[in-house]
Amino acid sequence: MKRALVTGITGQDGSYLAEFLIARGYEVHGIVRRSSAAGAQRIEHLRRETLGPAPRLVLHDGDMADGSGLARIVREVRPAEVYNLAAQSHVGVSFDQPTYTADVTAVGALRLLEAIRDQQEATGEQIRFYQASSSELYGRVASTPQDESTPFHPRSPYGVAKLYAHWITINYRESYGLFSCCGILFNHESPRRGESFVTRKITRAATRIKVGLQEKLRLGNLDARRDWGFAGDYVEAMWLMLQQPTPSEYVIATDETHSVREFCEMAFARLGLDYRDHVEIDPRYFRPAEVDLLRGSAAKARRELGWSPSVNFSTLVGMMVDEDLQIAAAERDHPPRTSM
Ligand code: NAP
Numbered sequence: 001m002k003r004a005l006v007t008g009i010t011g012q013d014g015s016y017l018a019e020f021l022i023a024r025g026y027e028v029h030g031i032v033r034r035s036s037a038a039g040a041q042r043i044e045h046l047r048r049e050t051l052g053p054a055p056r057l058v059l060h061d062g063d064m065a066d067g068s069g070l071a072r073i074v075r076e077v078r079p080a081e082v083y084n085l086a087a088q089s090h091v092g093v094s095f096d097q098p099t100y101t102a103d104v105t106a107v108g109a110l111r112l113l114e115a116i117r118d119q120q121e122a123t124g125e126q127i128r129f130y131q132a133s134s135s136e137l138y139g140r141v142a143s144t145p146q147d148e149s150t151p152f153h154p155r156s157p158y159g160v161a162k163l164y165a166h167w168i169t170i171n172y173r174e175s176y177g178l179f180s181c182c183g184i185l186f187n188h189e190s191p192r193r194g195e196s197f198v199t200r201k202i203t204r205a206a207t208r209i210k211v212g213l214q215e216k217l218r219l220g221n222l223d224a225r226r227d228w229g230f231a232g233d234y235v236e237a238m239w240l241m242l243q244q245p246t247p248s249e250y251v252i253a254t255d256e257t258h259s260v261r262e263f264c265e266m267a268f269a270r271l272g273l274d275y276r277d278h279v280e281i282d283p284r285y286f287r288p289a290e291v292d293l294l295r296g297s298a299a300k301a302r303r304e305l306g307w308s309p310s311v312n313f314s315t316l317v318g319m320m321v322d323e324d325l326q327i328a329a330a331e332r333d334h335p336p337r338t339s340m
């Protein structure tokens with residue numbers, strides 16, 4: 001049985017990737033950071049389903065800020081594949097926490113690569129490595145659509161940290177022969193998306209407004225344009241990259257671009273509402289530097305990996321609104337109780 005190690009397994013992508021790998025017969029090991037509250041809701045169902053004498057999902061306490069802990073986990077697990085999805089992944093937050101973002105998102109990737117390099121040298125067993133690079137690398141875009149040859153110009157501490165992680169991943173390939181790949185993934189969303197990212201913030205608020213739990217939604221820049229795909233499609237591309245004969249970089253995107261305003265319009269309209277009656281602009285959500293336009297060309301991934309997205313923009317919006325409507329209705333009917 002193939003063994004994979006996934007950092008960031010409790011996140012949106014980590015949960016879809018763990019499901020995908022378990023369905024393909026992998027034993028999946030995940031790194032979870034310590035929290036005062038139970039924080040693994042997105043993978044709770046997998047934990048329950050894979051319990052038994054030889055569990056298919058094994059969780060390890062660890063943190064991207066702790067290199068010795070990462071090295072110990074890599075030694076114990078002896079993975080054939082490592083997927084580095086852990087990051088301080090919120091662009092807006094990265095302006096308030098730039099040093100922390102650099103430590104976890106940039107240097108964290110280096111700590112993991114060092115652990116892999118040492119383990120590979122000690123055992124002679126190849127470890128394939130996936131780095132979660134981002135369309136935020138393009139930032140102020142030089143041309144549209146963006147592909148693997150478009151120059152990078154990141155516009156946030158997050159983007160700059162991801163740029164370091166991207167290049168150190170390539171450097172370890174060129175310097176030490178590591179099989180290391182970077183997926184330059186454009187925005188991807190799902191009903192499991194964190195609630196502070198704009199798509200989920202919109203679908204949560206629109207559905208809560210629909211059932212009478214809230215009246216207004218405060219947003220920042222409605223004119224920013226993104227290439228939004230479905231996270232479930234994108235984790236397959238991560239795995240495909242590690243199954244190739246040679247490591248490389250791949251853009252994963254839908255080749256469609258829509259504004260935040262269009263996302264609002266479609267999400268509210270699905271509920272029979274007009275977003276203009278509910279959305280207010282709050283300058284607190286403006287960023288010191290913005291990424292205005294992203295649209296990716298996944299032609300290389302299509303050609304070499306045989307990958308293409310299965311969910312388009314309107315289906316994605318519908319899927320998120322429909323799931324959040326159920327959550328909002330349950331909240332209305334069974335308000336959460338607060339304990340003393
Ligand atoms: P996410 O939902 O924010 O998940 C991030 C994961 O990283 C969570 O499991 C989080 O743990 C973990 N993490 C954060 N800090 C950590 C630390 N110090 N040590 C260990 N783990 C830590 O992000 P996502 O949307 O799934 O994205 C996955 C990866 O792809 C990230 O690296 C992100 O930057 C990158 N990416 C995302 C997109 C996108 O559109 N979603 C696009 C391109 C690239 P907790 O659960 O404890 O917070």
Ligand code: F7E
Nearest residue numbers: 089091134135136186187196197198199219220221224285
């Ligand atoms: O913002 C605008 C905001 O935070 C999208 C991460 O997964 O994708 C994500 O980064 C746009 C921006 O995602 C609000 O200014 C307006 O232009 O949902 P977001 P992001 O910054 O694109 C990339 C590819 C990653 O790699 C990241 O990890 O929406 N916007 N009003 C707002 N954004 C937020 N969050 N909240 C607002 O109220």
